[in-house]
Amino acid sequence: MTQQLQITPLDRLAAALAEPLEGVGETIRARMVSEHAPRIPEVTEHLIGAGGKRIRPMLTLAASRLCGYRGMHDVRLAATVEFIHTATLLHDDVVDQSGQRRGRPTANLLWDNKSSVLVGDYLFARAFQLMVETGNLRVLDILSNAAATIAEGEVLQLTAASDLATSEATYLKIVRGKTAALFSAATETGGIIAGADDEVVAALHVYGDALGIAFQMVDDLLDWQGDDIGKNTGDDFRERKMTLPIIRAVAGAEGDDWAFWARTIGKGRQEDGDLHRARALIDAQGALESVRKDALGWADRGREALTRCPPGDLRDMLADLSDYVVERIR
Template sequence: MGLDEAAQKPHDRLAAWLAQDMEAVNALIRTRMASEHAPRIPEVTAHLVEAGGKRLRPMLTLAAARLCGYQGDHHVRLAATVEFIHTATLLHDDVVDESERRRGRPTANLLWDNKSSVLVGDYLFARSFQLMVETGSLRVLDILANASAVIAEGEVLQLTAAQDITTTEAIYLQVVRGKTAALFAAATEVGGVIAAATEEQVQALRHYGDALGIAFQIVDDLLDYGGTAATIGKNTGDDFRERKLTLPVIKAIAKADAEERAFWARTIGKGDQRDGDLDHAIALMSRHGAMEDARQQALDWAAQARDALHVLPDHPLRAMLSDLAAYVVARIN
């Protein structure tokens, strides 16, 4: 099942608990994505921001701050910052990947053009830094600026590792930490920092976000070979067709014999894909236990996320964050 199905799942409980804060975040986002001189900016931004995303990352910031007893309003600015960074990266990613669908709708680069998507993404990055500065916290600025750099670095690494069947699990993990986990980790860490939590608690929140983000991405990679389009928001096998070296593929290649390696070199390395190749790829991953190994790694990362929360205050939000980590991987159980 997807993260957005039914009611009373961890994400929904978080949304209900943080409803007032999220209203403030959404109002701030609408205000800050406005532009007096370039109306295309709010047009492009609204297309993505208001497309029904789950707002998971900003909710992590709000939850971390409230869990640590924060009573001010800077957490709202930080949550909006996190969402702007996320939206900017999506706009850029869709251009790089030449994507045509995002959250079930045509991408901004398809509706407008690549130049608009890139430039509006740049605008949102700039807005995010304005919001960071308004908190008056140099440490918050350092954390989010570093996360922005890591995200960009991860995207470039993914570009250079793409279609290279010698890519290792270590490189995959570095890419995942960049493109997914860095913002999860920063989102939770700054919530603790703004709440003046203890250093032990701040690091625990960072570890939680990092582990949750890695588990989240591994699950997405697994679902591409075993989920439905409704569950994963794309067609099963899209990663294979796009020649992406995700964890189950990397594991299968590592155990491949000469004939199997030639198959991966043809389909992923050269992009020469034929009828039946996707089924054969899935069969090879199954033969070598690659899917199950990747599934176990996702479960291990989710367990690390839950363990990290033990030093945080006993609070309903802590239970929701723990349940969220379990739920992310429940989709592959």
């Protein structure tokens, strides 16, 4: 009930990082300008103006600053990470043929698939230009690896959709590609740019990775539970996405139940009432409860990794963020 008024760890991070976040916003606006192609800022302004939570840039800034960094490279890195994220959103909209994103029509509906593909490419290129400006090859290595993991995860998700044999290991690779690879690159490169010790850099990587996995697991769980922010229950079922709740329900299914999954997910023939039955089968396997426990476990792992990082307010806020992303399912 007081959800609306609660000050979240994201709010506190945004306040603590207000100045560099301003710099990130300026960098993004300056770099998405295209002298030659005014369509580009039109498309990106639409996306970036839609008010994302800026969680990724905050991860970079918090990681570098909790390690004592005071320069400007982390602002460039944070903008890089947000550009990569925005580019993947643009391409996702083409791939998912989505009509809505953050409650507004997606760019591919307002303009067309062509613009979404090409402007996404432009943002990727801009991201690489920005990261090259940091002049740090270790950072470039991590971010280019993250970009490959993201693309690989997306392709894997495409081929795994409707495949009942999808394993939990495959799910984890998809989740790393969708979310955790960029989270961990954001925190790890923040530590590197600050010149942190290897042990701290490794801990920051583990934190970002675990946070991203917990974040995505909660998202996949809420697709089955519904929540108060308007996400549509059952989207993943309709799109035949093999998320963890379905993987676990299918793993325990026999006879008629297995035939049900083969028809609705494998063949995509869905009828009225199927979503209800799917949920019942998932509950019968205790799948939501077990995924919930796993998500909490990842959040714990992330918080625990932070104990190997320099103490302070920013570290505390990141630890609280770890709890916050799983709070909705606690």
